Amino acid sequence: MKRLISVILTMLMFFLLIPLSYAKQGPELVDVTVDGKVIKVKKINILINGEPIQSDVPPILYNSRTLVPVRFVANYLNADISWNQEKYEATIKTQEKEIILKINSSDVIINGKVEKLPYNVPAKLINDRTMVPLRFVSEALGFDVGWIPETWTGTIDYKKQDVTNVSIVENEGRLPKIRIETTGLVSYKDIFLEDPYRLVIDIPRSNLNIENKEIIDSRGILKLDVQKYPIKEIRASQFSINPDVTRVVIELDRDISYNVNVSDKQIQIDFTNKVSNIKLETIEGKKGIVIYNTNRPDYNIIRLYEPDRIVVDLLDSLLEMNDNKLGIETEFIKGIRTSQFKPDSLYNEHDKIVRVVLDLKEKEIKPHLTTRVEDNKIILFLDDDGLKNIDFEKLEDGSRLLKIKADKRMNYHVKYDEDGKVMTIKFLKKYANLGNGIIEIRDELIDYIKVESIGDYNKVSMKVKKDILYDILSSVKDDEIKIKFNDKVKKYSDKLIVIDAGHGGKDPGTICPITKIKEKDLALKYALSLEKRLRELGFKTLLIRNRDEYIDLYDRAEKANRSNGDAFISIHFNAHDDKDISGIQTLYCPSYLSDVKTEDNYPFAETIHEELLKATGAVDRGIKRRPKLVVVRETKMVAVLLELGFVTNPNEEKRIITQEYKDKAIQGIVNGIIRYFESK
Numbered sequence: 001m002k003r004l005i006s007v008i009l010t011m012l013m014f015f016l017l018i019p020l021s022y023a024k025q026g027p028e029l030v031d032v033t034v035d036g037k038v039i040k041v042k043k044i045n046i047l048i049n050g051e052p053i054q055s056d057v058p059p060i061l062y063n064s065r066t067l068v069p070v071r072f073v074a075n076y077l078n079a080d081i082s083w084n085q086e087k088y089e090a091t092i093k094t095q096e097k098e099i100i101l102k103i104n105s106s107d108v109i110i111n112g113k114v115e116k117l118p119y120n121v122p123a124k125l126i127n128d129r130t131m132v133p134l135r136f137v138s139e140a141l142g143f144d145v146g147w148i149p150e151t152w153t154g155t156i157d158y159k160k161q162d163v164t165n166v167s168i169v170e171n172e173g174r175l176p177k178i179r180i181e182t183t184g185l186v187s188y189k190d191i192f193l194e195d196p197y198r199l200v201i202d203i204p205r206s207n208l209n210i211e212n213k214e215i216i217d218s219r220g221i222l223k224l225d226v227q228k229y230p231i232k233e234i235r236a237s238q239f240s241i242n243p244d245v246t247r248v249v250i251e252l253d254r255d256i257s258y259n260v261n262v263s264d265k266q267i268q269i270d271f272t273n274k275v276s277n278i279k280l281e282t283i284e285g286k287k288g289i290v291i292y293n294t295n296r297p298d299y300n301i302i303r304l305y306e307p308d309r310i311v312v313d314l315l316d317s318l319l320e321m322n323d324n325k326l327g328i329e330t331e332f333i334k335g336i337r338t339s340q341f342k343p344d345s346l347y348n349e350h351d352k353i354v355r356v357v358l359d360l361k362e363k364e365i366k367p368h369l370t371t372r373v374e375d376n377k378i379i380l381f382l383d384d385d386g387l388k389n390i391d392f393e394k395l396e397d398g399s400r401l402l403k404i405k406a407d408k409r410m411n412y413h414v415k416y417d418e419d420g421k422v423m424t425i426k427f428l429k430k431y432a433n434l435g436n437g438i439i440e441i442r443d444e445l446i447d448y449i450k451v452e453s454i455g456d457y458n459k460v461s462m463k464v465k466k467d468i469l470y471d472i473l474s475s476v477k478d479d480e481i482k483i484k485f486n487d488k489v490k491k492y493s494d495k496l497i498v499i500d501a502g503h504g505g506k507d508p509g510t511i512c513p514i515t516k517i518k519e520k521d522l523a524l525k526y527a528l529s530l531e532k533r534l535r536e537l538g539f540k541t542l543l544i545r546n547r548d549e550y551i552d553l554y555d556r557a558e559k560a561n562r563s564n565g566d567a568f569i570s571i572h573f574n575a576h577d578d579k580d581i582s583g584i585q586t587l588y589c590p591s592y593l594s595d596v597k598t599e600d601n602y603p604f605a606e607t608i609h610e611e612l613l614k615a616t617g618a619v620d621r622g623i624k625r626r627p628k629l630v631v632v633r634e635t636k637m638v639a640v641l642l643e644l645g646f647v648t649n650p651n652e653e654k655r656i657i658t659q660e661y662k663d664k665a666i667q668g669i670v671n672g673i674i675r676y677f678e679s680k
């Protein structure tokens with residue numbers, strides 16, 4: 001136990017020692033290139049009004065003097081900076097002073113007068129950046145400069161100032177601004193807080209000394225009840241004395257981005273974003289449209305069609321660009337337009353909206369849009385990345401073709417939800433790599449195609465706008481799924497299809513050997529499905545029976561003839577002593593062997609038969625002439641009797657009782673009916 005305690009004590013000692021040894025090590029050393037040579041220099045910390053600053057190029061110690069990037073002077077000492085490449089001169093300008101520093105020269109020009117640099121360290125190009133002596137520039141601009149040797153820290157303190165007024169500046173057509181007036185240059189610290197939304201501005205080295213005593217209460221607190229969107233209320237108070245800090249709290253209506261601007265005698269806070277530039281840039285290897293903003297705005301994205309375009313509305317924003325038409329072109333983008341948008345019904349009358357319109361090239365595959373917000377930038381990526389092996393095209397006859405390429409032959413499942421107007425195609429992911437994403441189609445028929453990978457499956461969902469007809473062109477097992485889509489065509493509404501579920505009532509038909517399901521029940525199930533599907537497609541239908549009842553064969557034909565139907569489909573299942581026999585058989589009666597038929601029935605039988613085989617993949621048992629069958633002989637319209645499989649084949653029995661097989665068979669019959677009437 002004693003030993004353990006001593007170990008802990010030793011460890012504690014060790015940790016306590018770390019800060020001491022760290023301090024002894026001195027500042028961090030960095031390699032820099034100066035005058036063509038790489039040297040090691042010390043990194044310097046800087047405190048401005050007691051607050052540490054962050055700089056991407058660190059201040060360094062060079063020849064015992066601290067050099068800072070000239071940008072630092074602009075950011076923290078509130079000066080304007082310009083650079084003359086020919087003369088190698090940096091100009092630092094404030095309202096009162098103009099300082100010109102020449103690289104590697106000990107001369108300095110202050111307000112037009114040439115002087116010697118007091119500490120004999122000129123401005124230098126370090127790592128190709130202009131670095132200027134901190135102490136000289138700071139003192140010349142009127143700041144107090146100090147040095148804390150223990151921590152290798154330079155300090156810059158602003159002169160102490162008074163906050164003399166806080167007010168609202170209202171500009172027609174813009175969101176109100178807040179102006180904090182001071183007796184001289186101040187620094188600030190801003191914090192945005194929620195619950196309620198408020199922005200806190202702390203002004204170090206300042207005292208609240210409002211000139212208009214009428215707007216402060218007995219405790220010296222200023223309170224403005226603004227109630228002008230997005231500002232509710234503003235309060236200002238002396239937050240602390242020694243150190244002297246003035247605090248301004250701005251209560252806001254919502255989470256809104258803001259911009260703080262400090263100039264010589266004021267701080268201005270505004271909420272209106274300004275769109276300053278739009279550029280095509282390469283970000284992480286991808287081409288993106290970058291919208292540069294002064295604040296981070298909220299935005300809406302609207303996709304519009306005919307012509308194809310993407311609209312980005314930046315809210316609470318003003319346009320600060322000269323070009324209203326940008327010649328930006330990509331694989332998908334034709335050009336970009338910007339405007340100060342006059343609010344329409346989507347917005348309020350006084351909203352400030354910058355509208356950016358991406359005009360798209362006319363393409364069948366609509367690009368996938370993703371957005372990213374980085375700092376104040378909004379980046380739009382427009383590509384078809386992430387989606388592979390899927391293709392959608394509009395064919396010459398106006399129909400659409402969806403193709404999905406697989407690595408090898410595979411099974412797939414197609415389902416169409418008529419009510420939700422969504423078609424889903426599912427198959428195992430291992431057969432095809434599609435990626436994830438959305439293909440925006442947005443034509444008059446198809447809305448979009450969404451590709452997702454869910455677990456082991458790929459799921460392709462196609463959202464359609466109207467009722468569609470579809471035709472699965474690929475085989476049951478195929479290395480390419482091909483589905484053709486058409487508008488649900490009105491011309492079918494004058495076609496009446498008579499559907500006859502075989503057997504019924506006292507006549508059960510054949511009995512499935514394993515499951516004992518009766519043919520009459522199976523046939524009715526298929527008949528009802530066929531009726532539903534045909535109605536979805538706009539056909540008129542007549543069911544000879546819609547329940548388990550016995551109807552005489554001649555009565556069936558008569559019922560069909562009375563209806564003046566255009567086609568007759570009788571549904572049956574087959575049986576055979578040989579269990580190995582399986583497949584689909586289509587039976588019909590040639591017109592010359594019928595007293596009532598007026599047209600050739602073979603083309604109808606052939607079309608239905610072909611489409612059935614294609615849709616189900618079943619064995620071809622042929623198209624047979626069966627003039628003895630009453631329902632195909634005594635019906636006036638084209639007629640077939642379909643034997644949709646052998647219940648005596650154990651595998652086929654298992655298949656035909658599944659919904660999957662039923663759906664495929666129904667689709668085959670439907671495709672056949674459509675093809676038959678289209679070819680007429």
Ligand SMILES: [Zn+2]
Binds near residue numbers: 509
């Ligand atoms: Zn039968």
